[in-house]
Amino acid sequence: MSSSMSRTLKIGIIGYGPFAQFLAKIMMKQGHIISATSRSDYSHICSQLGLTFFTEIEPFMDADHDVILICTSILSLSKVLKSLPIHRLKKPILFAEVLSVKEHPKDLLLQVLPEDFDVLCTHPMFGPESGKDGWKDLPFVYDKVRIRDEEICSRFLQIFKDEGCRMVEMSCEEHDKLAARSQFLTHTVGRVLSEMEIESTSMDTKGFQKLLQLKESTMKNSFDLYSGLFVHNRFAKQELKNLELALQTVKQKLLERMDDALEDQKDS
Numbered sequence: 001m002s003s004s005m006s007r008t009l010k011i012g013i014i015g016y017g018p019f020a021q022f023l024a025k026i027m028m029k030q031g032h033i034i035s036a037t038s039r040s041d042y043s044h045i046c047s048q049l050g051l052t053f054f055t056e057i058e059p060f061m062d063a064d065h066d067v068i069l070i071c072t073s074i075l076s077l078s079k080v081l082k083s084l085p086i087h088r089l090k091k092p093i094l095f096a097e098v099l100s101v102k103e104h105p106k107d108l109l110l111q112v113l114p115e116d117f118d119v120l121c122t123h124p125m126f127g128p129e130s131g132k133d134g135w136k137d138l139p140f141v142y143d144k145v146r147i148r149d150e151e152i153c154s155r156f157l158q159i160f161k162d163e164g165c166r167m168v169e170m171s172c173e174e175h176d177k178l179a180a181r182s183q184f185l186t187h188t189v190g191r192v193l194s195e196m197e198i199e200s201t202s203m204d205t206k207g208f209q210k211l212l213q214l215k216e217s218t219m220k221n222s223f224d225l226y227s228g229l230f231v232h233n234r235f236a237k238q239e240l241k242n243l244e245l246a247l248q249t250v251k252q253k254l255l256e257r258m259d260d261a262l263e264d265q266k267d268s
């Protein structure tokens with residue numbers, strides 16, 4: 001059966017770092033046909049897993065995919081998209097992406113792709129750490145930015161539904177607002193704790209153990225990812241300011257108590 005008649009999709013992945021490898025494993029397990037291309041050479045890993053790796057972009061574009069899935073870093077996206085030889089694709093297809101910010105890839109995809117290409121922006125709210133024991137009930141955010149071929153799009157979304165993800169449809173703008181106040185804030189606090197070099201003690205409270213876990217899970221992600229969450233999410237700067245202000249407010253409240261205590265001592 002050809003891939004257009006079965007549920008099987010031919011998916012070509014651009015950018016084959018750890019996050020793409022993590023997604024590809026599940027997609028292959030479901031029976032989809034995966035190939036990949038990347039700036040670094042992943043041909044060894046790919047041949048072990050049984051998927052085709054293209055070192056050159058032209059043969060990748062010629063490979064007749066149903067979906068091209070963008071998994072580059074946020075910071076390299078613009079350069080990669082602008083250098084794609086789109087004209088080599090034989091027909092208009094679906095471009096999907098899984099970056100951790102949404103307005104930036106949406107704007108770029110609409111800018112570089114011809115009108116008749118479909119665009120699906122998504123963000124699996126999990127990764128190799130948090131999704132290592134399965135994707136059940138983990139949120140999968142998506143925005144059907146420009147979809148004409150509903151069938152291909154729903155077959156792609158089905159990959160995540162079949163793994164039990166909680167499907168959350170929202171605009172790219174709404175995603176970025178919420179993600180700045182949740183994911184970006186989480187990574188910021190994790191990095192601050194790491195800068196402070198917090199370490200386990202012989203008397204850790206449960207709360208402190210959670211802080212240590214936060215530091216460790218945050219630091220498994222690259223600084224490239226973290227800076228992408230800031231540079232290409234227009235809501236992140238305000239959240240960083242809010243965090244600084246909140247720290248000042250909390251400190252101010254403590255200092256006021258300190259002054260009160262000193263006054264009490266003087267009076268007694």
Ligand SMILES: O=C(O)C(=O)C[C@]1(C(=O)O)C=C[C@@H](O)C=C1
Pocket residue numbers: 099100124125126127128129130131183217221
């Ligand atoms: O599980 C992991 O490995 C992650 O760090 C996943 C994580 C995160 O928790 O912030 C990081 C990047 C993705 O955008 C989604 C989620």
